Amino acid sequence: MWQRAYNGEPMSGDGLRAILFDMDGVLYNSEEPIAGAADADENQILNPGVVAAAWLRSQPAGGVALFVRPAARGEFAGLACLAEDAESGAAYVVIGDLGDRWDYHTLNRAFRLLHSDPEARLIALGMTRYWQTPEGLALDVAPFVAALENASGRSALVMGKPAPAFFRAAFERLGVPAGAVVMIGDDLQADIAGAQAAGMKGGLVRTGKFRPSDLDGKVRPDAVLDSVADLPRWWRSQAG
Secondary structure (H helix, E strand, C coil): CEEEECCCCCCCCCCCCEEEECCECCCEECCEECCCCCCCCHHHECCHHHHHHHHHHCCCCCCEEEECCHHHHHHHCCCCECCCCCCCCCCEEEECCCHHHCCHHHHHHHHHHHHCCCCCEEEECCCCCEEEECCEEEECCHHHHHHHHHHHCCCCEECCCCCHHHHHHHHHHHCCCHHHEEEEECCHHHHHHHHHHCCCEEEEECCCCCCHHHHHCCCCCCEEECCHHHHHHHHHHHCC
């Protein structure tokens, strides 16, 4: 999630002072930038791995089993991370987006790690159900977490969207209250409903995984934009 803060007086008539952006589907589709989107500096990116690693460092020491992409493993440096073939010894089992690296063996290894210790915590780096790829929609992390919850009989501690704690970490990092933040995303549940539950506004873009039927549900976005390129015009309109 990319964040942008504005210091000083509110910049919109609604008192909005900061913007949070979902990245994939809003700023780019897969790796293709969406017209009108800006580049995001690394220090402006808050991802669930950062939040989860900080939480783990505050907990009693124990083995950490990571089911994340190789590029994300660096966030967990300094923790007691288990070998990638371990099937026991985990106090924490961290489930992230593995994409097509998920297979039966990998999912079953996560289950065995949980089953081997009834006290092991299941940590989910978000509960997004699916995302848009060049080949079409693809499963995200939530279905795999749900399978492990069902098999292990325990609930996941969610460190990413749509958990309010994840959004709270973002606006606290920005130093602005929740009511002064708008979240721009393409996922009605994870981005918009999650942001609104945390006290923020939510703006839905018609890019990424957006489908027209999204607007027929119970969740009502505070704004609907054709793309992130329309955000400046909407922002100015809020100033009245």
